[in-house]
Amino acid sequence: MAGIPTHIKAWTYSEYGKSADVLKFDPAVPIPEVKDDQVLIKVAAASINPIDYKRLEGGFKDTDSPLPTAPGYDVAGVVVKVGSYVNKFKVGDEVYGDINGNALVHPKVIGSLAEYTTAEEKLLSHKPQNLSFAEAASLPLTIETAYEGLERAGFSAGKSILVLGGAGGVGTHVIQLAKHVYGASKVAATSSTGKLELLRKLGADLPIDYTKENFEDLPNKFDVVYDAVGQTERAFKAVKEGGKVVTIVPGGFHNGIFFILASDGAILDKLKPYLESGKVKPILDPKSPFPFSQTVEAFSYLETGRVTGKVVIHPIP
Numbered sequence: 335m336a337g338i339p340t341h342i343k344a345w346t347y348s349e350y351g352k353s354a355d356v357l358k359f360d361p362a363v364p365i366p367e368v369k370d371d372q373v374l375i376k377v378a379a380a381s382i383n384p385i386d387y388k389r390l391e392g393g394f395k396d397t398d399s400p401l402p403t404a405p406g407y408d409v410a411g412v413v414v415k416v417g418s419y420v421n422k423f424k425v426g427d428e429v430y431g432d433i434n435g436n437a438l439v440h441p442k443v444i445g446s447l448a449e450y451t452t453a454e455e456k457l458l459s460h461k462p463q464n465l466s467f468a469e470a471a472s473l474p475l476t477i478e479t480a481y482e483g484l485e486r487a488g489f490s491a492g493k494s495i496l497v498l499g500g501a502g503g504v505g506t507h508v509i510q511l512a513k514h515v516y517g518a519s520k521v522a523a524t525s526s527t528g529k530l531e532l533l534r535k536l537g538a539d540l541p542i543d544y545t546k547e548n549f550e551d552l553p554n555k556f557d558v559v560y561d562a563v564g565q566t567e568r569a570f571k572a573v574k575e576g577g578k579v580v581t582i583v584p585g586g587f588h589n590g591i592f593f594i595l596a597s598d599g600a601i602l603d604k605l606k607p608y609l610e611s612g613k614v615k616p617i618l619d620p621k622s623p624f625p626f627s628q629t630v631e632a633f634s635y636l637e638t639g640r641v642t643g644k645v646v647i648h649p650i651p
Contacts, residue, residue, distance in 0.1 A: 493519060561580065
């Protein structure tokens, strides 16, 4: 098709290590092939997640795709080509999603930190019209992770929940989904002092300043504790008898429900009405968006662990 280049700009790394050392701008990477069940996306925005730098540091090299690779799971952009089996999307559609079906097994060689990337149609959803590309790109991995954890914990209307790491990428969505989608009776969440007001705005009834109080000392226990920070052992002291602890941080306590997200566009489809009505909102860190030229700075900032919501890179390129 006319207008699609053979080579594209991307951020890539050829060896594992720290992002500041190994992530380099490459002005001429071969454009990825589009398989029958995939679409080619002209990338407008991407967001980065801790899994991106864990992968970059060689955290799961045994199952990774071959290097060099361009990182990036979350994408928002425009479909410019469709594979022969694709029927959910057509050229010109604005889409978003997490482009890697299995986070740890052979993620895409050319991820979303590139001018173009590919994704299977089942991983993508139509972008809600009220959201910018930057806002849409912030959502997929974290909102799907939040939803999947609540589902695995059997969360439902009238139950209470404690969210550990309420101001982070996943936590901001756990609070919103629990309150505004599932109908939680009570949402408590932890953050540092400066982020308590955000927790309230998102729907937390009880914001907890972890620098001043220990959540496990709260007199009332919770039906579900969602651990987005890796405090699973402490989480069990805050859960009711028969309640559930769900965690997204490996190496946790053996009784917790630990899972790694399998990306699924159907979750985004299901949540679209809540995103369109504004009941559930994308939360971008105040430093976002970073321009494409400052991708290394964006990684360095994400690696501080002090991010509120999401780090987004936009415009691309």
